[in-house]
Amino acid sequence: MSTLERIREKVLAQERLTPEDGELLFTHPDLLAVAQLAHSVRLKLHGTTTYYNWNLHLNSTNVCEASCLFCSFARLKTGMPQAYTMQIDDAERWIRERYRPGMTEIHIVNGLNPDLPFDYYPSLLRMIRREFPQLHIKAFTAVEIHYFAEKYGMSYEEVLRLLQEAGLGSLPGGGAEIFAERVRKKICRDKADADQWLGVHRAAHNLGLKSNCTMLYGTIETVEERVDHMRRLRALQDETKGFQVFIPLAFHNEGNRMERLPAPTAVDDLRVIAVSRLMLDNIPHIKAYWVMLGVKTAQTALLCGANDIDGTVTEEKIYHMAGSQSPGALDLGEIQHLIRAAGLTPQERTTTYQTIERAA
Ligand code: V47
Secondary structure (H helix, E strand, O other), X not given: OOHHHHHHHHHHOOOOOOHHHHHHHHHOOOHHHHHHHHHHHHHHHHOOEEEEEOEEEEOOEOEOOOOOOOOOOXXXXXXXXXXXXXXXXHHHHHHHHHOOOOOOEEXXXXXXXXOOOOOHHHHHHHHHHHHOOOOEEEEOOHHHHHHHHHHHOOOHHHHHHHHHHHOEEEEOOOOOOOOOHHHHHHHOOOOOOHHHHXXXXXXXXXXXXXXXXXXXXXXXXXXXXXXXHHHHHHHHHHHHOOEEEEXXXXXXXXXXXXXXXXXXXXXXXXXXXXXXXXXXXXXXXXXXXXXHHOHHHHHHHOOOOOOEEEEOOEOOOOOHHHOOOOOOOOOHHHHHHHHHHOOOEEEEEOOOOOEOOOOO
């Protein structure tokens, strides 16, 4: 029996794949066979249903103490060219200009800004809850929560509780990068490490918050390190069941200090989607984030294991500053068309995967 046949049998028997199986899937020459197996798992879990949402991105400050080599968005200090920090009123105005009735989510990710008091963050959330009560607030990566805890002398639980009281609805999955210490030391040495990232999500799950998880791939990581990253996410999910979706993030190589590395190709992208669907047997959804994959690769990924394409993403900055050629936003009709053209069924969702039906 070929090695892929052996893995197929395990998948059919719903047996957990080992790290060795994961490594084999990453290196197997027949990508289409790996993708087909992942698609069969996706069909079993979700049928043809393919989720999207209607959301808006806010990055209210790009001042960031950390100096991740892959980042094109952050500016080290207040006052540097292109550094910005929105006051709460500025953020309110910014949202009001872009908000449309019917939107359901705002996704907030910021830099680690040393010049702001803690109260900035709950105030931002309170303003959104007051002015835009229809928006679920998915905000602050685990790296930010860890930074708040250290800087303002609180535990993860204390920080999360205060933010929850102010309106926090869930945590996005950013900042995980690759858990391997060897890689983190080189590409993102001065922010939360793997255990701290996982510790924040554990604390959030224990408080009843759902969260997402990611993996940045295509920098200097090995196949073993990718598989190890997935194994660690899977282990925390066994414990808490709080992750909703895994989002692989393809490295973009413009405007940062890793410009000399080639960006991942479509084949790499589809492979990561497929392997993650097969390895992460306890995480319900796999997202093909169109902003980072490009619209066409994201659509193809929906046939290779992914069952979610993220949302309209009005005004994305992190990837566009790193050279993403994707449009700044897609409208709901365009997203539905992409999904239908792949022979799949579009389904709008809330941030926490409740379905939304709208009158045509
Ligand atoms: O944490 C930054 C990554 C993340 C680059 O939870 C880069 O639903 C590639 O986490 N090339 C932020 N990646 C985005 C993120 C996200 C996106 C969409 C949905 C969700 C969700 C989360 O982007 C960062 C970092 O890992 N990143 N710069 C770059 N040049």
